Amino acid sequence: MEPPTNAADGDDYQQAPSTERVFEGEPVPAPWEMITARSVAVSAVLGASLSVVSMKLSLTSGYMPFLAIPAGLLSVFLSRTWVRLLHGCCGVAQLRPFTRQENALIQTFVAACSNVAYTGGFGSYILAMSRSSAEDGGAGPGSGGGGNFEEPHVGRLIAFAFLTSFAGMFAVMPFRNTLIIRHQLTFPTGTATAHLINSMHTPHGAKQASKQVSVMFKTLGGTVAWSLWQWLFEGSEDCGFRSFPIFGLTAGRLGFFFDCSMTNVGVGLFSPYRITISMLAGSLMAYGVLLPYVKTKEGIWYPRGNHGAYGMFIGISMVLADGLFHLLCILLRTLRAVRRRRHSQLAAQPFMCLGVDDRPPARSFDDRRRAQVFLRDRVFDPAAVAGYAALSAASVALVPRLYPQLRPGHVAAAYLAAPLLAFGNAYGTGVTDVSVAPTYGRIAVVAFGSWVGLERGGLVAGLAACVVVASAVSTASDLMQAFRTGYLTLTSPHAVFVGQVAGTALGCVVNPLIFWMLYGVYGGGGGDGGAPDASFAKMYRGMALLVLSQRAGMPRHSVTLCKVFFAAALAVNVLGEVSARRRWRVGRYLPCTTAVAVAFFLPPEIPIGMFAGSVVMYVWRKLDADGARARSPAVAAGLICGDGFGSMLRSLLIMSRARPPMCVMFLSSSVNRRLDAFLATMPKSS
Numbered sequence: 001m002e003p004p005t006n007a008a009d010g011d012d013y014q015q016a017p018s019t020e021r022v023f024e025g026e027p028v029p030a031p032w033e034m035i036t037a038r039s040v041a042v043s044a045v046l047g048a049s050l051s052v053v054s055m056k057l058s059l060t061s062g063y064m065p066f067l068a069i070p071a072g073l074l075s076v077f078l079s080r081t082w083v084r085l086l087h088g089c090c091g092v093a094q095l096r097p098f099t100r101q102e103n104a105l106i107q108t109f110v111a112a113c114s115n116v117a118y119t120g121g122f123g124s125y126i127l128a129m130s131r132s133s134a135e136d137g138g139a140g141p142g143s144g145g146g147g148n149f150e151e152p153h154v155g156r157l158i159a160f161a162f163l164t165s166f167a168g169m170f171a172v173m174p175f176r177n178t179l180i181i182r183h184q185l186t187f188p189t190g191t192a193t194a195h196l197i198n199s200m201h202t203p204h205g206a207k208q209a210s211k212q213v214s215v216m217f218k219t220l221g222g223t224v225a226w227s228l229w230q231w232l233f234e235g236s237e238d239c240g241f242r243s244f245p246i247f248g249l250t251a252g253r254l255g256f257f258f259d260c261s262m263t264n265v266g267v268g269l270f271s272p273y274r275i276t277i278s279m280l281a282g283s284l285m286a287y288g289v290l291l292p293y294v295k296t297k298e299g300i301w302y303p304r305g306n307h308g309a310y311g312m313f314i315g316i317s318m319v320l321a322d323g324l325f326h327l328l329c330i331l332l333r334t335l336r337a338v339r340r341r342r343h344s345q346l347a348a349q350p351f352m353c354l355g356v357d358d359r360p361p362a363r364s365f366d367d368r369r370r371a372q373v374f375l376r377d378r379v380f381d382p383a384a385v386a387g388y389a390a391l392s393a394a395s396v397a398l399v400p401r402l403y404p405q406l407r408p409g410h411v412a413a414a415y416l417a418a419p420l421l422a423f424g425n426a427y428g429t430g431v432t433d434v435s436v437a438p439t440y441g442r443i444a445v446v447a448f449g450s451w452v453g454l455e456r457g458g459l460v461a462g463l464a465a466c467v468v469v470a471s472a473v474s475t476a477s478d479l480m481q482a483f484r485t486g487y488l489t490l491t492s493p494h495a496v497f498v499g500q501v502a503g504t505a506l507g508c509v510v511n512p513l514i515f516w517m518l519y520g521v522y523g524g525g526g527g528d529g530g531a532p533d534a535s536f537a538k539m540y541r542g543m544a545l546l547v548l549s550q551r552a553g554m555p556r557h558s559v560t561l562c563k564v565f566f567a568a569a570l571a572v573n574v575l576g577e578v579s580a581r582r583r584w585r586v587g588r589y590l591p592c593t594t595a596v597a598v599a600f601f602l603p604p605e606i607p608i609g610m611f612a613g614s615v616v617m618y619v620w621r622k623l624d625a626d627g628a629r630a631r632s633p634a635v636a637a638g639l640i641c642g643d644g645f646g647s648m649l650r651s652l653l654i655m656s657r658a659r660p661p662m663c664v665m666f667l668s669s670s671v672n673r674r675l676d677a678f679l680a681t682m683p684k685s686s
Contacts, residue, residue: 031492047113058123112503127537157512168472173384185430190484223642235663266639268613278591279607282599302555315600317562321569405457422476441470
């Protein structure tokens with residue numbers, strides 16, 4: 001238990017337990033003492049490892065769980081293992097243990113490295129440019145000509161990631177003191193990460209962290225073994241346990257089966273019940289009702305084999321409705337929060353970058369100490385502005401060479417709008433913990449795609465501009481989350497910024513290589529055995545086509561269905577907002593419209609796996625609430641990480657042309673009898 005604040009220090013306002021009094025006897029390291037060789041080594045290993053997991057999730061479910069928990073636990077485990085190895089093998093005595101500042105930097109580095117898999121759009125925008133995603137989504141060569149296809153190439157991906165992944169950090173740097181100190185925004189993700197790190201560096205926290213790490217590694221090892229065991233039974237096409245017909249063979253033919261993916265189960269452990277139930281409901285609506293009915297209209301409403309366009313367009317309309325509603329809500333909440341803070345004594349000058357002398361008086365011992373450390377390292381704001389200008393100029397000159405569909409004027413317009421969007425998103429994330437970077441990206445797809453025109457490659461131009469805008473907006477909020485973690489752990493802002501930049505730089509190399517390997521192994525996403533589903537890639541490409549194509553070229557009644565589902569999504573969102581404010585019970589039973597819409601792009605086995613994870617979590621909480629609360633994050637992280645590493649091992653087996661020795665297949669009893677009769681006529685081998 002943390003000791004209470006001492007009233008003798010003049011903290012009459014603060015009566016809650018003080019975190020910094022626990023660490024009061026520990027000196028705060030200098031910035032250059034926080035960035036050590038051992039922390040860099042641990043960061044590189046952990047960042048590359050979790051990038052594999054992030055890329056796998058980006059290419060399958062598209063859902064990004066809270067990887068800060070496994071990153072924080074693993075950083076503590078690897079750092080302490082490092083100290084023990086040097087002490088045991090090299091005889092290094094009196095080795096200084098890892099500090100919480102070093103762990104905060106490891107956390108920042110790892111999060112920045114693995115987040116490139118999402119901010120770079122490898123599972124969405126980049127993959128949407130490829131011909132394979134277009135053909136899988138029913139929008140192949142007829143979608144605007146060859147200018148609307150750009151096959152991914154590893155060299156271009158690395159260059160594009162470096163050009164687009166750093167500008168947002170420099171854009172938001174001048175506002176760090178305003179958002180963290182003067183406005184004291186919460187940034188819940190960064191705050192939760194900081195509390196995790198602080199708690200693990202207390203004696204009780206260290207013991208609890210060791211137990212969680214042990215559970216995580218046991219789960220990880222079991223998941224890797226399970227993945228390799230499944231591979232042994234995939235000797236031919238349609239073999240193995242990845243299509244286990246848990247609801248029967250008839251439902252299995254519609255896609256409703258359990259694919260034994262521990263990633264989906266782990267994500268279900270992380271996810272709220274409302275999300276998983278909404279996704280399952282969306283799958284039932286799409287693959288159990290809508291698409292089977294649409295298939296009966298083949299040749300009447302649409303050409304043969306194009307029924308998937310209906311589900312894609314309906315899902316897009318619901319995503320746009322949900323994004324528009326939440327964007328407006330967050331903007332209104334942000335403006336209201338700015339107005340309240342402007343009239344408060346704490347925020348008399350709301351947009352002033354603070355120095356040491358003009359900061360508002362802190363009201364507790366923790367606030368005083370944290371503000372002193374955070375404001376000790378001054379950053380020359382014009383240097384951040386110059387850095388943003390230099391990065392923007394480089395992108396304006398080089399991005400059109402990578403994607404000729406974009407002109408320098410288009411890229412310049414994107415970078416002119418990015419700082420305003422980045423600040424707004426960072427402020428909104430600090431208030432609500434919700435980043436609307438994907439919504440800004442969708443707006444960029446529509447705006448720049450329409451500007452260029454479909455006949456001149458507007459589809460690829462819109463997707464490339466989407467990466468520019470969404471990456472800048474997302475990395476800005478990620479940096480502010482990292483600053484919030486650094487503020488609460490007494491970590492230098494200089495060191496945090498260096499960790500963020502270094503982690504992003506490694507991610508710009510590692511993530512394209514991982515993506516290129518997976519893309520090559522599965523032939524562009526069309527293979528089996530865990531191949532990328534490209535669900536979000538189809539969504540973004542279909543959204544661009546929906547806006548850029550002629551209305552006459554769309555399937556019959558698709559526009560009407562889009563309007564109906566758009567209105568329904570808005571109505572559900574409005575009802576949910578009103579229910580939350582009026583405290584109506586009906587609000588808890590309303591589905592999440594984004595989760596329902598995403599299910600239109602995902603094969604049903606993914607929501608089924610996530611729902612299975614939620615069922616496990618529900619039963620676990622009923623049987624052992626304390627154990628579920630303490631160990632479920634570690635178990636979920638072990639399942640996700642283990643399945644990611646298992647997929648990498650399976651990919652290596654495929655690349656080495658190894659063949660599974662056995663085949664397991666699920667057949668109906670009548671088919672099995674006919675197969676037995678046929679095999680009886682075959683000559684027996686001697």
